[in-house]
Amino acid sequence: xxxSAAQVRRYVKPLVFLLLLLPAAWLAYNWYLAFEFKPNxxxxxxxxxxxxxxxxxxxxxLLITLALxxxxxxxxxxxxxxxxxxxxxxAFFYVCLHLTSYVWLDMLFDWPELWKDVLKRLYITIGMASxxxxxxxxxxxxxxxxxxxxxxxxxxxxxxxxxxxxxVILHFIMMRKGFQLEPLIYGAILVVLxxxxxxxxxKYLSKRIQTARA
Amino acid sequence: MLxxxxxxxxVPENEVTPSGLYLNRRKFIAGTAGAIVGAxxxxxxxxxxxxxxxxxxxxxxxxxxxxxxxxxxxxxxAAITNYNNFYEYGTSKDDPAANxxxxxxxxWSVKVDGMVDKPATYAFEDLVDMKALEERIYRLRCxxxxxxxxxxxxxxxxxxxxxxxxxxxxRYVAFExxxxxxxxPGVRRKVLDWPYVEGLTVAEAMNPxxxxxxxxxxxxxxxxNGAPLRLVVPWKYGYKSIKSIVRIRLTDREPPxxxxxxxxxxxxxxxNVNPLVxxxxxxxxxxxxxxxxxxxxxxxxxxxxxxVAHLYAGMDLQxxx
Numbered sequence: 001x002x003x004s005a006a007q008v009r010r011y012v013k014p015l016v017f018l019l020l021l022l023p024a025a026w027l028a029y030n031w032y033l034a035f036e037f038k039p040n041x042x043x044x045x046x047x048x049x050x051x052x053x054x055x056x057x058x059x060x061x062l063l064i065t066l067a068l069x070x071x072x073x074x075x076x077x078x079x080x081x082x083x084x085x086x087x088x089x090x091a092f093f094y095v096c097l098h099l100t101s102y103v104w105l106d107m108l109f110d111w112p113e114l115w116k117d118v119l120k121r122l123y124i125t126i127g128m129a130s131x132x133x134x135x136x137x138x139x140x141x142x143x144x145x146x147x148x149x150x151x152x153x154x155x156x157x158x159x160x161x162x163x164x165x166x167x168v169i170l171h172f173i174m175m176r177k178g179f180q181l182e183p184l185i186y187g188a189i190l191v192v193l194x195x196x197x198x199x200x201x202x203k204y205l206s207k208r209i210q211t212a213r214a
Numbered sequence: 215m216l217x218x219x220x221x222x223x224x225v226p227e228n229e230v231t232p233s234g235l236y237l238n239r240r241k242f243i244a245g246t247a248g249a250i251v252g253a254x255x256x257x258x259x260x261x262x263x264x265x266x267x268x269x270x271x272x273x274x275x276x277x278x279x280x281x282x283x284x285x286x287x288x289x290x291x292a293a294i295t296n297y298n299n300f301y302e303y304g305t306s307k308d309d310p311a312a313n314x315x316x317x318x319x320x321x322w323s324v325k326v327d328g329m330v331d332k333p334a335t336y337a338f339e340d341l342v343d344m345k346a347l348e349e350r351i352y353r354l355r356c357x358x359x360x361x362x363x364x365x366x367x368x369x370x371x372x373x374x375x376x377x378x379x380x381x382x383x384x385r386y387v388a389f390e391x392x393x394x395x396x397x398x399p400g401v402r403r404k405v406l407d408w409p410y411v412e413g414l415t416v417a418e419a420m421n422p423x424x425x426x427x428x429x430x431x432x433x434x435x436x437x438x439n440g441a442p443l444r445l446v447v448p449w450k451y452g453y454k455s456i457k458s459i460v461r462i463r464l465t466d467r468e469p470p471x472x473x474x475x476x477x478x479x480x481x482x483x484x485x486n487v488n489p490l491v492x493x494x495x496x497x498x499x500x501x502x503x504x505x506x507x508x509x510x511x512x513x514x515x516x517x518x519x520x521x522v523a524h525l526y527a528g529m530d531l532q533x534x535x
Binding site: 043044045047048108113116117120121122123175176177178179180181182 | 293296297301305307308360403404405406473476477492494495496497499500502504505508509
């Protein structure tokens, strides 16, 4: 059975939407249990668990978002692109949960300590910078903003993700102690995904150089 | 009659915990304890019961009680034995409990060399006097800004050093952990430069607080906590308390230590708990006691200043961190 684009929009998208809510629902339910002093799945250091859980999901969804364009090119189908904005927004949603987990559950709104953390700890500085860079992308993710900005300017703004992606992975690598495997796997996936953009970036740059010379 | 000598490090709990959190504390612990039971039941179900402290029968130990007791609530045994940093078994906190069943702690021997009177490869039983075991309840402060209160059983490190004979001119004691890829799957990857190594100055090693633990919560120490013998130096960050020791070497030169080798910008040789010396990754001014919701203030030398501060008299603790 082949689904038309309209069918994908109508049936598959809402399903994926609900699926992507599941990790957040699991986390919220387990924190509810913890606050009720009931058995829960958050382990011995619930704050650490939820910081890592939300960060992991934000990163995974960011990588999936970046994978959709190459996938649609490889399979010569525009359908994966139908999910790109939604999953990108979900990545931002999990970034917000990540920040909430850190600021509320972990730091308990201790603003002076928090500010010191942001300034002193480079991986947190980089994490915060990534969040700030993501903000305009999230705000302009609606159809109205695409129209208002025009496709070209919108696309240029949203290519900021090629900077944010590496920053996010750097944040992850620096957070871990020693020489650990997991952040490097995420990093390798990002390198492959950015590699797909290589030819286009090369073309864009050589064009810029030519116009600069002319 | 039990005479309780309140030591300087026995800070009343109400001084270190904000009162609101303090009142909630036991309830939160109760909740987490339930979670622990739930989690281990689930994990046990998934792994056919081969999980955590149940890997081998841990024998009950004969030991005497001591005055080393901060008078704070003990961290739940399930937390102490399932939430571990022991990268030889993997880098996740639950990896050691899942993988440490591969370790064979009996029989065990420790190579003793360097500037000692009686260099030899000692059988575990010849090094640790199992008839002289004592219990010491110590705070444990991890560099990752969490902490526990642990009832260790073992012998003072000085007893072992006196047995092997410290020669004059010795300035440091170096320790080494087992690094056998068959027993420790984590060492197949170069997370750190294996084997794990640590060291103390002789003055630190001879300090009455320095302890070699062979037991925990009244029983033999589980593999994931460093069986069959590990160091415990409660005024230093947890990574100094090296586990599953296979070698003790006495030397006149500062020995290399694993985390300092791995990231010299972040870790020093002394690694004393110090809320004023900031680590590039974690603020060290506060800590989360496992089982509590909020953070408490971290104490200088983890609250053991009266016992150890004199070791560092006149030393710049910012530079020598």
